Amino acid sequence: MSAKFIQFFDVLPGKQGEFENFLRKNYIPGVDETGLMKVVGSWQVATGEGPYHILESLAASLKDIHTYIQLDHIQKLNHLFHFLITNYKTKVMAPTGHLEASIPAGVHYRFNHHYDMDTRRFEDYSRYMRERHIPAMEDMGIHMIGGWHVAVGPGPNIVVEGAADSVETILDAVGSGKYRELMDELNTMVTKFGSKILVPTGLVD
Amino acid sequence: MPVKLIQYWNIRHGKRDDFDAFFTQRFVPGVNAQGHMQMIASWQVASGEGPCFIAEGVSNSSDAMAALVMDPEFIVLRNALLELVEDYSTKLLFPTGRIDSPTAAIQPKYKFNRHFNINAEDYYACDAFLAREYFPMMSTFGIDMVGDWHVGIGGTPYAISESGTDDLSLISRMLQSPENQDLTIKLLSMVTAYGCKVLIPSGHMSPP
Numbered sequence: 001m002s003a004k005f006i007q008f009f010d011v012l013p014g015k016q017g018e019f020e021n022f023l024r025k026n027y028i029p030g031v032d033e034t035g036l037m038k039v040v041g042s043w044q045v046a047t048g049e050g051p052y053h054i055l056e057s058l059a060a061s062l063k064d065i066h067t068y069i070q071l072d073h074i075q076k077l078n079h080l081f082h083f084l085i086t087n088y089k090t091k092v093m094a095p096t097g098h099l100e101a102s103i104p105a106g107v108h109y110r111f112n113h114h115y116d117m118d119t120r121r122f123e124d125y126s127r128y129m130r131e132r133h134i135p136a137m138e139d140m141g142i143h144m145i146g147g148w149h150v151a152v153g154p155g156p157n158i159v160v161e162g163a164a165d166s167v168e169t170i171l172d173a174v175g176s177g178k179y180r181e182l183m184d185e186l187n188t189m190v191t192k193f194g195s196k197i198l199v200p201t202g203l204v205d
Numbered sequence: 206m207p208v209k210l211i212q213y214w215n216i217r218h219g220k221r222d223d224f225d226a227f228f229t230q231r232f233v234p235g236v237n238a239q240g241h242m243q244m245i246a247s248w249q250v251a252s253g254e255g256p257c258f259i260a261e262g263v264s265n266s267s268d269a270m271a272a273l274v275m276d277p278e279f280i281v282l283r284n285a286l287l288e289l290v291e292d293y294s295t296k297l298l299f300p301t302g303r304i305d306s307p308t309a310a311i312q313p314k315y316k317f318n319r320h321f322n323i324n325a326e327d328y329y330a331c332d333a334f335l336a337r338e339y340f341p342m343m344s345t346f347g348i349d350m351v352g353d354w355h356v357g358i359g360g361t362p363y364a365i366s367e368s369g370t371d372d373l374s375l376i377s378r379m380l381q382s383p384e385n386q387d388l389t390i391k392l393l394s395m396v397t398a399y400g401c402k403v404l405i406p407s408g409h410m411s412p413p
Contacts, residue, residue, distance in 0.1 A: 010393060010399075011390075011393070013393075013394035013395070014394065016390055016394075044386055044389070045401075046380040046381075046385075046401075047252040047253050047317075047380065047401050047402060047403050048252065048253050048254060048400060048401070048402075049254045049399075049400035050398070050399045050400055052389070052390075052393055052399060109381070111252070118218075166377065166381065167377040167378075167380045167381040168374050168377035168378070168381075170252075170377070171251070171252075171373050171374070171376060171403065172373070172374075172377075174251040174252060174403070174405065175251065175315070175373050175405050180249065180408075183249075183257075184221060187215070187216070187218070187257070188218045188219065188221075189218075191215075193215075193255050193257060194250075194253065194254040194255050195250075195251075195252045195253065196252065196253075197252050197380060197403075199380065199381060199386065201386075
């Protein structure tokens with residue numbers, strides 16, 4: 001079972017250049033060297049609330065993330081990282097089981113939904129995801145690449161990730177009647193719904 | 206001076222049909238008939254944080270808006286609305302004066318709004334940045350600035366910069382461009398609590 005570690009932050013004013021150098025030359029190689037986790041994405045929030053930067057890492061298990069967090073080397077890297085950033089927060093996420101997690105190859109753009117699910121409607125939600133949401137989003141050109149629940153960290157508690165080859169594909173979808181019907185149905189089963197469009201920063205290959 | 210009242214909410218589970226009928230047949234005509242405020246648009250948040258439904262109304266003065274919120278007929282309408290929606294909140298917006306703010310029902314088909322708090326020590330630098338760099342850059346993307354407001358009453362973030370277009374693909378291109386990323390990073394050096402939303406018509410009011 002894979003697990004995902006998400007870091008959110010804003011870069012301190014005047015530190016953007018130093019931040020980019022540090023991330024490229026020290027932080028990302030340092031994380032990858034541990035062999036416990038790999039940085040798979042660096043994103044800017046194009047629409048949605050801040051923090052503005054998101055760093056996305058994958059591990060084989062929650063246990064690997066817990067081991068990783070406690071490494072001396074990582075604690076030192078994080079200490080240096082905090083000289084460059086503010087509004088830092090993290091989430092550890094585990095798969096919901098509704099989707100096979102994958103990372104698309106090449107440049108792509110993310111469209112993520114986040115919300116709290118009404119647990120009394122778990123069966124309805126699962127059926128909706130399987131029969132309605134995933135096929136419809138795929139039809140609209142948004143590949144569904146992950147369904148996660150927040151194992152540790154701030155809510156909302158469910159994150160569903162989509163990927164597309166352009167922001168235009170995403171906005172064409174969200175402007176459609178088909179998407180509105182999906183959201184009307186989804187919103188009968190969830191609360192605190194929000195979404196984000198993420199664009200790559202170019203800092204991760 | 207034009208002022209804008211933003212009302213936002215989520216529709217309660219199972220109340221969608223009742224809400225659609227109430228909002229179009231009673232709420233919007235009822236508010237407009239009172240004469241204090243003109244409802245100009247209703248939006249669905251296509252991307253960004255909730256609440257997911259936003260209704261906008263404009264008045265020519267804050268006195269007219271004060272008369273609206275104290276009007277017993279409006280209070281009855283709002284109480285009826287609250288039976289169908291949750292997470293209801295409002296903001297009263299005043300123009301910053303950086304751009305002309307529309308008072309009439311001239312609205313773009315799609316909106317891209319940024320909201321933030323300007324750091325006190327960066328206020329004048331941000332003011333200059335918005336006027337000299339941000340607004341012209343949005344114009345180069347083909348996106349019009351349709352409002353620039355500060356929140357007079359209501360929760361922060363207190364600065365709201367509204368842009369819009371009738372062509373959604375222009376917003377897509379802007380969001381994907383390195384120029385927008387650079388512009389946003391520069392803005393972020395002067396503000397906190399930054400966020401942005403793409404709004405599409407909710408379908409409850411006549412398209413602009």
